[in-house]
Amino acid sequence: MARILIQGGMVLPMTSRTAIGRGDVYVEDGIIADIFPGSAPEAIFGPDLQVIDARNKAVLPGLVNAHTHAAMTLFRSYADDLPLMRWLNEKIWPAEANLTGDDVYWGTQLAAAEMLKSGTTVFADMYFFMDRVAEAVAESGMRGHLSRGMISVAGEANGNKGLSESEALFSDWNNGADGRIRVWLGPHAPYTCNPDYLKKVMALADRLGTGLHIHLAETRTEVEDITKQYGQSPILLMDSIGLFERPVLAAHCVHLTEAEEEILAAKKVGVAHNPESNMKLASGIAPVESLRKRQAVIGLGTDGASSNNNLDLIEEMRQAAFLQKVNLFDPTAMPAYAVLEMATIGGARALGWDDAIGSLEAGKRADIIVVNMDQPHLCPDFDPVAHLVYSARGSDVETVLVDGQVLVRDGKLVRMNEKRIMEEARARAIRLTTPQA
Numbered sequence: 001m002a003r004i005l006i007q008g009g010m011v012l013p014m015t016s017r018t019a020i021g022r023g024d025v026y027v028e029d030g031i032i033a034d035i036f037p038g039s040a041p042e043a044i045f046g047p048d049l050q051v052i053d054a055r056n057k058a059v060l061p062g063l064v065n066a067h068t069h070a071a072m073t074l075f076r077s078y079a080d081d082l083p084l085m086r087w088l089n090e091k092i093w094p095a096e097a098n099l100t101g102d103d104v105y106w107g108t109q110l111a112a113a114e115m116l117k118s119g120t121t122v123f124a125d126m127y128f129f130m131d132r133v134a135e136a137v138a139e140s141g142m143r144g145h146l147s148r149g150m151i152s153v154a155g156e157a158n159g160n161k162g163l164s165e166s167e168a169l170f171s172d173w174n175n176g177a178d179g180r181i182r183v184w185l186g187p188h189a190p191y192t193c194n195p196d197y198l199k200k201v202m203a204l205a206d207r208l209g210t211g212l213h214i215h216l217a218e219t220r221t222e223v224e225d226i227t228k229q230y231g232q233s234p235i236l237l238m239d240s241i242g243l244f245e246r247p248v249l250a251a252h253c254v255h256l257t258e259a260e261e262e263i264l265a266a267k268k269v270g271v272a273h274n275p276e277s278n279m280k281l282a283s284g285i286a287p288v289e290s291l292r293k294r295q296a297v298i299g300l301g302t303d304g305a306s307s308n309n310n311l312d313l314i315e316e317m318r319q320a321a322f323l324q325k326v327n328l329f330d331p332t333a334m335p336a337y338a339v340l341e342m343a344t345i346g347g348a349r350a351l352g353w354d355d356a357i358g359s360l361e362a363g364k365r366a367d368i369i370v371v372n373m374d375q376p377h378l379c380p381d382f383d384p385v386a387h388l389v390y391s392a393r394g395s396d397v398e399t400v401l402v403d404g405q406v407l408v409r410d411g412k413l414v415r416m417n418e419k420r421i422m423e424e425a426r427a428r429a430i431r432l433t434t435p436q437a
């Protein structure tokens, strides 16, 4: 039996703010067996116990990246300073047309390396060649919530391919990698999937017993175009076709009326908030403080590295807080603990994975990060929550466990070959963005 004790840290279980305190987290065979306030009893110790010293460190659940396109790391800083539709149509989609499965595999490896080093243990991904994404997730030791992006606007054959590949991905990989992979369906957006197609996607999801990951209400242009085409906004259109009657993870949700906020909250739609992508593409400011007050389910995402341009959720937390505060002229809006909840248990709920991850509780999987707080920019020690959200950086993450396996130690990747991954990514990025003769 593999036994680990994370000893003497400031434990933030993310079950409630009052539960925060010094303690020992005890892991057995990949599962959190117990959390001892103060210190663990003598009986726990023994020669087979691996002890991780967490004194002057924060111990919290692994961060949940609730929306990304991992392999888009290959397009990091390839196309900047453009609005969404020009960015997609003129730069990203033409470059993506050259992608191979190997590119997606290496791009995902690069993303996994970056995410793990900054404390992210699970990511919700929507892309293509998803079997190769699954392979990279399996090898990296991370957890993946994977969806094959599906569209209907490129023709019926393409739409059907999306459906059949999604079903194959589900049967090959759902609960794969020792349960570290779950598969949902990924209809891309209302402007790339028409209602008839979405109904087919919904039927498939119900037959498989799984959920949907979609982009919704990202830009004003989307809301205008969909309203012109179908007579109602993206959220109302989705509601009217019954999309929200099953688990849904909706990325962005930037442009909402109050009635739409109510629908998202009432239907328990998981909202993936991506403040940096929304700022960079100038999409707008999602009303997440208002959604939070309505008890909506909200997670935090980075979106792809090509619209962020990194996958650092610690930085994303800070931006999420500041954006709400300045937008509402209210410094009490989106307080630090609420942001940390979005990045952990909120994200886990949005992914429908809070049965197993998102908080430190006996019985949950041991996805745990240890952050070094013994540094000038995190001193003195008033409030570890505020430090994590307002002062910390991804590089402060020292140790990362997924399923009880140590994947980052002393800030270094244990099983991944970072140098090899970067060499592959550099070469592939150049090939992908060079016009073919």
Ligand SMILES: N[C@@H](CCSC[C@H]1O[C@@H](n2cnc3c(=O)[nH]cnc32)[C@H](O)[C@@H]1O)C(=O)O
Pocket: 069, 084, 088, 092, 093, 096, 126, 127, 128, 148, 149, 150, 151, 154, 162, 188, 189, 215, 218, 277, 303, 304, 307
């Ligand atoms: N284009 C694929 C299906 C979509 S995969 C997911 C897609 O989302 C795109 N994407 C990335 N970020 C965003 C965003 O913020 N909004 C909308 N789409 C995005 C990304 O470039 C990728 O093409 C096909 O032909 O089968």
Ligand SMILES: [Zn+2]
Pocket: 067, 068, 069, 215, 251, 303, 304
């Ligand atoms: Zn996206």
